Every structure is written in structure tokens, then in C-alpha cells.
């Protein structure tokens with residue numbers, strides 16, 4: 001039975017030109033703005049997944065052997081096409097994941113820059129040759145020619161929050177390196193993902209070099225990640241799913257960016273106005289639905305009151321609401337379930353004695369930016385990643401207490417330290433168990449050629465343009481044995 005029923009689009013979204021197929025072989029994509037259906041994507045069966053992976057496998061030898069300059073040319077073209085479609089894509093992003101228009105637009109232009117930089121970087125990566133005589137017992141007659149080889153078929157799995165950028169930042173380096181790619185977008189974000197694939201094809205990618213499988217992760221995810229045709233998995237998403245994938249797979253290299261609980265550590269001598277401005281933007285942009293969002297403040301007691309007053313003032317200036325109507329800072333969360341989770345964290349903290357400074361209000365999946373003071377280590381919000389607009393403040397007695405609390409997290413993505421003293425900044429940075437420490441800045445991923453990684457439960461391996469290309473290639477040594 002595969003009957004089609006007509007679905008009428010909500011007036012909020014009727015300007016979007018997306019097809020809706022209402023049958024059991026399609027999944028509905030629900031907008032976080034208004035909760036209505038935006039479009040549908042196919043729910044792939046196992047046989048269809050097999051077919052797409054096989055296409056990528058078959059396309060691999062020819063793509064690997066395609067000159068790098070030609071592969072790079074496709075990325076330059078894709079970057080141009082992306083920019084040509086920036087208005088349409090921005091609009092789709094706003095509708096599909098509820099991002100504010102300015103951030104959505106910058107996601108697209110950043111992705112175009114990313115693709116160009118990837119092509120440039122790939123062209124400048126080269127191998128080396130090594131002579132044997134450095135090792136005792138060998139001489140110059142033995143020479144290794146060391147090249148970088150693609151790994152084969154890369155499975156790229158992206159999350160909902162950057163449906164264009166976190167897809168392209170896996171796909172572009174993988175393709176530049178000579179791999180073929182099977183792309184599994186987050187279901188909310190799959191309409192954007194579909195457009196991105198179309199753009200790569202329009203740029204001239206041969207058939208099978210980039211294929212896409214859509215379907216709910218809970219239904220097809222395990223089948224895809226354990227498929228024998230996959231040679232490498234590049235995943236961004238929650239720690240829960242990342243851990244699950246790493247338990248399911250065997251002998252497949254993994255590159256994973258997972259959850260975080262980034263701390264902003266504010267020392268006594270920090271420029272508090274500057275720190276507050278950075279923290280508010282770091283914590284609340286896209287309503288905190290960013291892995292690198294500032295997710296807790298560890299502030300020295302002596303300056304806590306002053307910092308909190310400044311934070312409150314800035315938070316109260318944030319524009320909250322519907323990104324389809326106007327430019328706002330804080331938008332509805334991706335769905336009701338996400339909002340329930342954040343709401344429960346706020347309630348738990350309040351019940352255990354946290355002081356609500358501002359926010360603490362909810363309208364459906366829109367949570368108002370919330371600042372909680374006097375958060376203690378028995379409260380869930382001190383440790384759990386909200387992926388929403390709630391910011392806990394933990395007051396500390398000393399710099400070492402801040403470091404201890406920062407490191408007590410199971411996560412280790414990034415941390416900020418705000419201070420005017422470079423010695424103190426480096427002392428704190430040297431002790432923090434994270435992938436990146438930001439001195440006097442909010443936590444953030446860019447610029448995209450910097451290494452981006454998480455330690456502990458925040459990830460495996462390193463992304464960032466050159467790092468991603470290197471991660472998705474392997475070294476091959478061809479040894480010349482001369483006998484002169």
C-alpha cells in the first residue's frame with residue numbers, strides 16, 4: 001500500500017518549493033517554526049542503502065585516479081553554485097532548522113569559503129621521500145616514496161544544527177582527497193542536505209562519487225554504519241549516538257565530533273564587559289544549539305556579582321522569537337522534546353536552590369534565554385549538555401578550583417579563559433583537558449582551517465581543513481631498493 005494523500009502546507013511555509021510525498025516510503029520534515037510539514041525525503045530501505053553504497057564503491061577507482069587539479073575544480077564550481085543559490089538556501093535553512101537569517105546566510109558563505117580553501121589546501125599537501133641510512137644497518141640504496149592515498153568510501157553523517165556546513169565540511173575534504181562519499185544527513189536538515197548534493201552534482205561530480213541515504217538514524221543508522229562497503233566514518237552528533245556507533249563498528253577508522261560542556265573561566269582581573277559580551281554571544285547564538293556554545297561559567301567569587309549584572313543586562317537585550325518574521329537572536333529549539341529536556345534542567349536547578357537571574361520562561365519550543373546563578377555540582381545543569389539557551393554560573397574560590405571543575409566534566413571540547421594576565425592564561429590553558437582553549441574569546445570552531453577536536457567524550461580525531469584531508473587519507477610507502 002503506497003497511497004498518496006494531499007497535504008496542505010502551513011501558510012508560514014507555503015513559499016517553499018519543496019515536494020511533499022505522503023506515503024510510508026517517505027519521512028516528513030517538520031519545521032521547528034510552527035511545527036508543520038515542510039517537505040518529505042525518502043526513507044531508504046536496506047536494499048536502497050546497499051545500492052547507494054555500491055555506487056560509491058564502484059565510482060571509487062576512477063575518482064581516486066582523477067587528477068587532483070580536476071577534483072579541486074569541482075569544489076571551486078560547487079562553491080560558486082552555492083553562492084549563486086545563497087538566498088534560496090538561506091531561506092530553506094531558516095524554515096528547516098529555525099536558524100536566524102543572518103546566521104543561516106553566514107553558514108552558506110562560510111561553506112563556500114570552506115570548499116575553496118579545501119581545494120587549495122588539497123593541492124598543497126604532498127608526500128615525502130625518506131632515505132634508509134638514517135636507521136642503523138641501512139644505507140642510501142633504500143628509499144621510501146611516501147604518498148597519501150584515499151581510504152575508499154567515506155560515510156559522512158551530519159547533525160541538524162549546521163545542515164549545510166557540517167555536511168560540506170566532511171564531504172569536501174573527503175572528495176578532494178580522492179574518496180567517494182555516502183552522505184547520511186540528519187533527518188531534520190535533510191532538505192538542505194538534498195540541495196547540497198544537487199549542487200555538487202551540478203558542479204560536475206561523476207555519478208556515484210557522492211551518494212545520499214536518507215532515513216531515520218534510529219531505523220537505518222545501524223545498518224549503514226556496519227555496512228561492509230564503508231571504509232571510514234566521519235560523524236558529528238551527540239555523544240550518545242557517537243558512542244553507539246563506535247561500539248557497533250569493527251576495524252573502521254572513526255572521526256567524530258560529539259557533545260560538549262564548554263566552560264568560560266573568568267578570572268579576577270578579566271575585562272568583565274568584554275567577557276560578558278563574548279559569553280552572551282557564545283552561549284545564546286542559535287539558542288545554544290551549537291556544540292561549541294558556552295555551556296557554563298566558572299567565575300572567581302570576587303567578580304561574580306559584577307559579571308552577572310553585566311550578563312543580565314546583555315541577555316535582556318537579546319531579541320527572541322520567530323526567525324521567519326524578523327532578525328532575532330534566540331529562536332525556538334529544534335523540537336518540543338529538545339525544549340522539554342532544557343526545561344527539566346532549569347527546573348532541576350531551581351528545585352535544588354539555583355537563583356534564576358533572567359529567563360526561565362517558555363512558549364512551546366521557544367525557551368527564553370536563561371541565566372542561573374549559584375549553581376552547584378549536585379545540579380544536572382552543571383554537567384549535562386543542554387543544547388539550548390540556559391547558562392549556569394558556578395562561583396569558585398580559586399583558579400585551581402575552576403580548573404578542577406572544568407576538568408571534572410566528561411566532555412573536553414573547548415574552554416575559554418578571560419584574564420588580562422598572559423601568564424595566568426597560559427597556566428590555566430596548560431591544565432585544561434580540552435581540544436582547544438580560547439584566551440579572551442568565546443568558544444568557537446572557526447576559522448575552519450584551525451584544528452577542531454574534542455577529547456574525552458567530545459570526540460575522536462581532528463577536523464579542520466588540512467586535518468580532515470589527512471584524517472581521510474592513509475600513508476602509503478613504496479620502497480625503492482637500489483643495488484648500486
Ligand SMILES: NC(=O)C1=CN([C@@H]2O[C@H](COP(=O)(O)OP(=O)(O)OC[C@H]3O[C@@H](n4cnc5c(N)ncnc54)[C@H](OP(=O)(O)O)[C@@H]3O)[C@@H](O)[C@H]2O)C=CC1
Pocket residue numbers: 157158159160161184185186187188215216217218220221222225236237238239241242244245257258259260290291292385387413454458459
Ligand atoms: N562536536 C561537534 O562538532 C558537534 C556536536 N554536536 C552534537 O550533536 C548533538 C545534536 O545534534 P543531533 O543531530 O541531535 O545529534 P544526533 O546524535 O541525534 O544525530 C546526529 C546524526 O546521527 C544520525 N543517527 C542517529 N542514530 C544513528 C545511528 N544509530 N547510526 C548512525 N547514525 C545515526 C542522525 O540521524 P537522524 O537525524 O535521522 O536521527 C543524525 O544524522 C548535540 O549533542 C551536539 O553536541 C552537534 C554539532 C557539532
Ligand SMILES: O=C(O)[C@H](O)COP(=O)(O)O
Pocket residue numbers: 161162166289290291292293443444445446
Ligand atoms: O556544530 C557545531 O555546533 C559546530 O561545530 C560549532 O561551530 P561554531 O563554533 O562555528 O558555531
